[in-house]
Amino acid sequence: MTQAAEFKKTRTESMLLNVGPSHPAMHGIVRIITELDGENVLSSDVEIGYLHRAFEKSSEQSGYLQVMPYTDRLNYVSPLINNTGYCLAVEKLFGLDVTERAKYIRVIMCEISRITDHLTCVGASAMELGAFTAFLYMIKARDYLYKIIEDVTGARLTISYMRIGGVKGDLPAGFEGKCREALAETRKVIKECDELLTKNRIFVDRLKDTGVISKEAALGYGITGPFLRSTGVDYDVRRATPYLVYDRFDFEVPVGEHGDNYDRYLCRMDEMEQSIRIIEQALDQIPQGPVLLGTDGKVIPAEDMVDEAKMGRVEGLGFRVADFDPTLAGANKYMYPEGHVNNKRAELPPKEDTYSNIEGLMNHFKMIMDGHGIRPPKGEAYFPVEGANGELGFYIVSDGTGRPYRVRVRPPCFVIVAALPVLINGGSLADIVPTFGSVNMIGGELDR
Amino acid sequence: MNDLHLTLQAQFPDDVLEVHNHFGDETAVVRREKIQEIAAWIKKNELFDLNVLIDLTAVDGSELKWKPRFEVVYHFYSVRKNHRLRLKVRADEKDSVPTLTGLWPIANWFEREVWDMFGIRFEGHPDLRRILLYPEFTGHPLRKDYPVNKRHPLIGPKN
Amino acid sequence: MEVMDDRFVSGGFQTSKLDAVLGWARKFSIFQYPFVTACCGMEYMSTACSHYDVDRFGAGLPRFSPRQSDVLFVVGTISHKLAPVLKQIYDQMADPKWVVAFGVCTCTGGFYDNYATVQGIDTLLPVDVYIPGCPPRPENVIDGLIKLQEKIQNQKQEV
Structure with missing residues (x-):
């Protein structure tokens, strides 16, 4: 900075140079407006937002x-x-x-x-x-x-x-x-x-x-x-x-x-x-x-066990303990929105099930349809x-x-x-290139 | 669990409106006017030592009938103590929230983004202008009443 | 082939149309301007590098100045903020020039149907070849490039 101050003292006139948004020495689109004295950057302003794709707004419009x-x-x-x-x-x-x-x-x-x-x-x-x-x-x-x-x-x-x-x-x-x-x-x-x-x-x-x-x-x-x-x-x-x-x-x-x-x-x-x-x-x-939840040997509700068997996954079922509900199994499922979540309402079924049997297809359908998807508490x-x-x-x-x-x-x-600006002010214009390279600016993440 | 939110409530009984630690995230809702003071305090205090402002964002609660409408959410992290704290302030459309730019320089850009997306003003901010969108854009897109595909093209066909 | 070679060796001649010769020359010396904005840029890199080697098709030399290039590759999402920049770059290119829409965002806007994104660059510029895909695989890009070469070969050449 002291060097920059010295340059400021002796300069005759500074020059504004616009770098970007689409500049050869920069991967990614960002605009840097630099104030130069010769080759030295006195001050700079960074303008972003050229790849704003409304990630956050789009997410609010779609299911989880x-x-x-x-x-x-x-x-x-x-x-x-x-x-x-x-x-x-x-x-x-x-x-x-x-x-x-x-x-x-x-x-x-x-x-x-x-x-x-x-x-x-x-x-x-x-x-x-x-x-x-x-x-x-x-x-x-x-x-x-x-x-x-x-x-x-x-x-x-x-x-x-x-x-x-x-x-x-x-x-x-x-x-x-x-x-x-x-x-x-x-x-x-x-x-x-x-x-x-x-x-x-x-x-x-x-x-x-x-x-x-x-x-x-x-x-x-x-x-x-x-x-x-x-x-x-x-x-x-x-x-x-x-x-x-x-x-x-x-x-x-x-x-x-x-x-x-x-x-x-x-x-x-x-x-x-x-x-x-x-x-x-x-x-x-x-x-x-397993790589998805639900079949890893936990105690599973009886109706789930029937579903498993329908899908032909019978091996190991004999060793499991079924968890019977004295009332109708699963009838009280929706009564506790903040309680423990039934796994079937959180995860998509494996693709093989979706394409090969009706249980998997229904499960998939229920998860994907608007208003039926997964609902965290x-x-x-x-x-x-x-x-x-x-x-x-x-x-x-x-x-x-x-x-x-x-x-x-x-x-x-x-x-x-x-x-x-902190990184490039006081340096020379050519130093922007390696500095910007090491920032690893990724447009999708920067502007979302 | 450090229960930072409870300690904070004990320290500022009048200014901390609400605390909870849902899912293990310690959270305190504080009075809007006091956010600068409390943020400066948790940054300095030995026990808290929250020296990094990790994130600053806002939530529009108009669909949930929140009063006031917005919540500005701050996430802090302590590198030395390795703990986190979330602070929230509530604001209406007309209100302005005190800026944290003096304490953390990054608050500058985060607050510009919140202004751009939600239209919440930050009092004392040195340079409050749009950051992700362009000056010709009208409206604040992350407000719930902004339609998702209402465009303001600079060139080309209008919608 | 043999006959043709003999004629060349013996100082003979071959008849052709000027258009075909120019087209043949132009299609194998594509100087491209990659207007890289987003994800598709990663696949563009892969296409340009050793595994897929776009140089085999005479398009190995990206020029980062619009005045030195013939083909504008629009690689990645174009937002409304960026649209004037793209238009300016297109206007700066010298004739004859071609435009390739690389990736589905440039073709139609893709799944970004929202306030920020241009719904296809053909609302702004004339497009010669569309390469769909999100992002297109390198093979797909090469296919698109060959389509462009065919188009260049068969069109009326301006001199």
Whole structure:
């Protein structure tokens, strides 16, 4: 800042330069209005909202399950994490706890998504600095991971894989082997890029000591994720308030110290390695079992047991204890809107059932029809998960009907873009490019 | 469980209107005029130490017949203590809520977003203008009475 | 093929229409302007990189200046706030120019039928090829690109 003040003293006239909204050196649409003195940025103003798609308004118009595709398109580089965050928030409203296997699947898919996000972020920002090779390598690795995601979910990008109460379907046969193979390839690519970039003179000179932010400023702006960790604050939602089964894995939270672009790059590179470690441990530990709630050996009501038998799932039924209702079973189901929720009213049936028998089809139909969908009890809940950019929180207000009354997503990169003037003021115009690259601005999440 | 909401109620018995911890989220509804004072206090206080403003948003309760109409919702987090607290203030269309920009710089953008989406004014905000939408847009889309597909195109056909 | 080669070697000639030659030349040297806004950009990246390699079709060189490009790829949702920018970029491009609507949001607005989103960019610009999908797979994109090449080949060429 002192340097900027000095420039201010000697300047003759400052110039306003408009960068964006569609600028070659920026992935994503944002407009930065800079006041320049020669090459130095004196002040700047950031204009966002070019990708405002009314996520929150659209969510209020649709049922709880129909929000899922919208969440895919929030942070479209790591959609599985958004899915998980939304599901966990709704499950918090219900008081549901998903099955062990579903938790492990969620962890594996989230971490794969995190790697794709970091690969894109690092690759794209390296490309903007002229390192096109690294970009090609990293997108190559990302495509290996997309292949895995496609095997599991059926789509490459907008997956809608998570369900309230579990996941859409089980992992396909041979998943473990394919996943380990893809991870080995990814690891190779990360190592190659590490060799290409980390000690590369040009790359280091562009990143070191640019876009610096202090610990206090970062906290004041509410920044989380790799961006905050690069300043030396050890805050990771997976560690601070472990959700799913993150407390069972041995992983490190990489922490930087300077809070500049280079530390953020190193944090992201380290995090990819840690994510791979988490996935490998999860693959070792993952138990067998159902992936949606309801059939995991809990005491089940008698009428459910009949339904199970109708669907031909009779194995193991003999060992279960039926829970008979002395009155007519299920007749009092709707009397306790705030009580324990019947699982059948929370989760969609597996796709095989929907397509192959009438029970599953009816169940599906009842869930999807307007006015018949799932109804969490009244109340409000906030659930944070660790997104690729930082704390991704869903705040959901329920009024007891089939539609969420209010869905709010706490966007992690919104706060970072808000801090962008702090990062670029006083630096030179060219430093905006690496700084903006390390912000990892994702339009869908920023503007929603 | 730290019961921060109860401690806060004991500290400000007149200004905390309501507390609950549904689903484990500790929540206190405070008087609108006092939000600045209480936010500054929970930021400084050793026990609370809530140094990060995680989120700031609002809810339009007109379909639920809330009086007053809006609730502004603040989520705080403490990095050192690792706990959370939610504060809420209630406001009507005519009311303005004191800004938290002086305490957390991020409140600037969050409050601009709430103004943009709900039309709630923040008193003392340095630069209260639209953030996600454009100046030519009329209305506040996240209000419940705003139709979901009422458009205000800048160019091209009008609806 | 043999005959043709012989004629070339012996200094012969081949008859064709100027239109066909120009079309052939233009369809394999597509300089594209990727107007990337949203999710589809990720699939655009995948298409452009090693796995799918759009360079095989002569469209490997994205130009980030509208004045240097022939084909405008509109990749991702266009909001009303962004619509004037898109129109300006289209106007800046030199003739002959083509427009590809990449992804369902640009074709029809997709499932974003709300106050913020343009319901298809063909309300603003003339579109040559629509690539549906949310987002389209890279194979789908390449299919769309080949359709565009056919169109360029067969149209009346302006010189």
